[in-house]
Amino acid sequence: MNIGIIGCGYVCDTYMSTWPQHPNLVIRGVTDIDPARAEIISKLYGLRRYASNEELLADPEIDIVVNLTSIESHTEVTRQILQAGKHVYSEKPLTMDFEQGKALVDLAREKGVLLSCAPCNTLSDTTQTMWRAVRDGLVGDVRMIYAEMDDNPIYLMSPEEWRSRSGAPWPYQHEYEAGCTIEHVGYHLTWLCAMFGPVETVTAFSKWTLPDKTDAPLNPKDTPDFSVACLDFKSGVTARVTCSIGAPWDHRMRIIGNQGMLSADTYRHYQCPVYLERFTKLSMNARKSYTVRNSNLLQWL
Structure with a gap:
């Protein structure tokens, strides 16, 4: 499973700390609205840095995108990922609005992709x-x-x-x-x-x-x-x-x-x-x- 990550803030390091436990997961690269943050994560973990969300989403090798952006960005970034026809795993909360959440579920169903959200402690x-x-x-x-x-x-x-x-x-x-x-x-x-x-x-x-x-x-x-x-x-x-x-x-x-x-x-x-x-x-x-x-x-x- 090839993964792309959008969002290189605080929680990104938490996710990356668990990566060694899942050798079947391939992280293709990362991007962030702040190029400096993306560069730091790219160098620290030896990953490709994409110049933008659009460049990452255009990569046909990426199957699923992990949305680790700030809370107010979750809805729009997840919508972009779904529109690109890729599976989504979003950091919590999925959205701050129930109707927006329903719209994302409907969009995922329309695109035939999976939409999931943290936490996964179940x-x-x-x-x-x-x-x-x-x-x-x-x-x-x-x-x-x-x-x-x-x-x-x-x-x-x-x-x-x-x-x-x-x-x-x-x-x-x-x-x-x-x-x-x-x-x-x-x-x-x-x-x-x-x-x-x-x-x-x-x-x-x-x-x-x-x-x-x-x-x-x-x-x-x-x-x-x-x-x-x-x-x-x-x-x-x-x-x-x-x-x-x-x-x-x-x-x-x-x-x-x-x-x-x-x-x-x-x-x-x-x-x-x-x-x-x-x-x-x-x-x-x-x-x-x-x-x-x-x-x-x-x-x-």
């Missing part, structure tokens, strides 16, 4: 292990899910100074403007919908809780930085998903059935251990103990 060893355990009935009938996406009070961690391997700054202003829900909830929605199907109703609350997180100008300035949603799945399962950038790091996934619970510490580590706790009278009473609550080993026993 394919991780951790998520696949949890899914198999659900299918095998190890926790009985699944009744509820708790999914956490608290990503630390990042405004206290000097995100203005974060740099990627190639020296690209982390686009903290774009992250704040898009908001932690749009940026992060997909990490949980992907595996939730894969396992439990479509959602019928959503009850949600969000709020702008950190008006002092930066002195930099934001547009809009009041995008919510906290949200909580309760999802009622058509399959009968209920899930609660929480997102924030103001609470300490918590990425836990917990699937709770009528006979036990599956849990993993994070979606981010694709080989994070999965724990199975079977419910018994003894285990439920033991959970009242502080020692047991703070020991995965004792909970497992």
Whole structure:
């Protein structure tokens, strides 16, 4: 599979760090609206630099294009890729507008190409292990899910100074403007919908809780930085998903059935251990103990 990359900013280095794990993927080259950034990535990873999006899209050897541009550029760049008749994998979010997203899906169908979007953690060893355990009935009938996406009070961690391997700054202003829900909830929605199907109703609350997180100008300035949603799945399962950038790091996934619970510490580590706790009278009473609550080993026993 021959790949072209459009966008050579901060996240490009993250993607490139995983390339050695996929020797079947051939990266034909990169391009960026900023030629200097494209040149840096080209030299650092030994890749061809295309002069423009148009030149990259005109290369008949490229099968799929990875869209790593800034959030506000995702829709238009993805549209250009689809119009060129190439498959797309876009960094999240696919778009910031639902109707634009539908239009891209329709265009991909018209062109006979595949349209996909990050994140892909549903394919991780951790998520696949949890899914198999659900299918095998190890926790009985699944009744509820708790999914956490608290990503630390990042405004206290000097995100203005974060740099990627190639020296690209982390686009903290774009992250704040898009908001932690749009940026992060997909990490949980992907595996939730894969396992439990479509959602019928959503009850949600969000709020702008950190008006002092930066002195930099934001547009809009009041995008919510906290949200909580309760999802009622058509399959009968209920899930609660929480997102924030103001609470300490918590990425836990917990699937709770009528006979036990599956849990993993994070979606981010694709080989994070999965724990199975079977419910018994003894285990439920033991959970009242502080020692047991703070020991995965004792909970497992």
